Amino acid sequence: DAGITQSPRYKITETGRQVTLMCHQTWSHSYMFWYRQDLGHGLRLIYYSAAADITDKGEVPDGYVVSRSKTENFPLTLESATRSQTSVYFCASSVGVGAIAFFGQGTRLTVV
Amino acid sequence: QKEVEQDPGPLSVPEGAIVSLNCTYSNSAFQYFMWYRQYSRKGPELLMYTYSSGNKEDGRFTAQVDKSSKYISLFIRDSQPSDSATYLCAMSARNAGGTSYGKLTFGQGTILTVHP
Numbered sequence: 001d002a003g004i005t006q007s008p009r010y011k012i013t014e015t016g017r018q019v020t021l022m023c024h025q026t027w028s029h030s031y032m033f034w035y036r037q038d039l040g041h042g043l044r045l046i047y048y049s050a051a052a053d054i055t056d057k058g059e060v061p062d063g064y065v066v067s068r069s070k071t072e073n074f075p076l077t078l079e080s081a082t083r084s085q086t087s088v089y090f091c092a093s094s095v096g097v098g099a100i101a102f103f104g105q106g107t108r109l110t111v112v
Numbered sequence: 113q114k115e116v117e118q119d120p121g122p123l124s125v126p127e128g129a130i131v132s133l134n135c136t137y138s139n140s141a142f143q144y145f146m147w148y149r150q151y152s153r154k155g156p157e158l159l160m161y162t163y164s165s166g167n168k169e170d171g172r173f174t175a176q177v178d179k180s181s182k183y184i185s186l187f188i189r190d191s192q193p194s195d196s197a198t199y200l201c202a203m204s205a206r207n208a209g210g211t212s213y214g215k216l217t218f219g220q221g222t223i224l225t226v227h228p
Contacts, residue, residue: 004155033215042118042200042220043156058215090155100146101216103155 003027004104006091012110013081021076021107023091031094032074033058033101034066036087043090049074081111115139118201118219127228131188135201135219138182142203142217145177147186150198150221159199160186191226198223 007022025032034046035058045058047066055066063085065077078085088108092101118135125131133147143164148156160175162168162184168175174187184203188195201219 031215035218040120040220042116043202043216043218045215045217048215100158100161103148103157105155106153108153 004091004093004102006089006104006107008107009105010108012112013078014112015082016080019078019081019109021078021089021091021109023074023076023104025072025074025091025093027093027095027102028071029093029095029102030071031101032068033092033094034064034074034076035090035092036060037090037106038087046076046089078109083111085109086111113138115217116201116203116219119222120220122223122225124225124227125191127191127193127226129191129226131186131191131195131224131226133186133188133199133201133222133224135184135203136182137184137203137217139203139205139217140179140182141205143206144204145175145184146202146204146216147173147175148200148202148218150200152197156200193226193228196225 004025013019033048035043037043044060049055049068088106090106091104094101116137145162147160149159150156162175162177165177165179172189176185198221200221202216
């Protein structure tokens, strides 16, 4: 099915471990985004990408790394996970005109 | 102070009520305004989209944008239990190229419960 697929849907990891969240879209949208959602903060932008090999920081980038070697994939890596990174992570994509973003189902990450 | 402020509620109404959800913002560059609906443990889905000021109606939903007051609203008429969800306002400014690539600033979200 077309759309955005995030994996895994749920993840528990230990403090200090590296973890990668995957995002794959089938629309060939140019723009892709990573948001985190926390109670009291809504959705906050972590990183975004305008095209393959073009990425930029959002509002809360510290502790995260992204890459985009292919248009359809936009993985998010937590280099050394901390408890404050316990959150629900959403990947989104956009065609680039009109500002409409389409979201994946989310990855619920718990850092213990 | 946050760029976008939204009352988190929670808001509880009886079935059939008119619901009013609101957001205020401070960035005068915002030109694209959206409302997303998010069911529990799901991703946000676009509900309404408005460019610049004005009203837009889609079935039981009406979105209003007042740029002079930096205030947007979503009205739900004849609310149904299936409308129970978190409603997120979101907005975006034009980028340098004259379009907007979907980089959104969100409100905190309002949790709505419609009880039978």
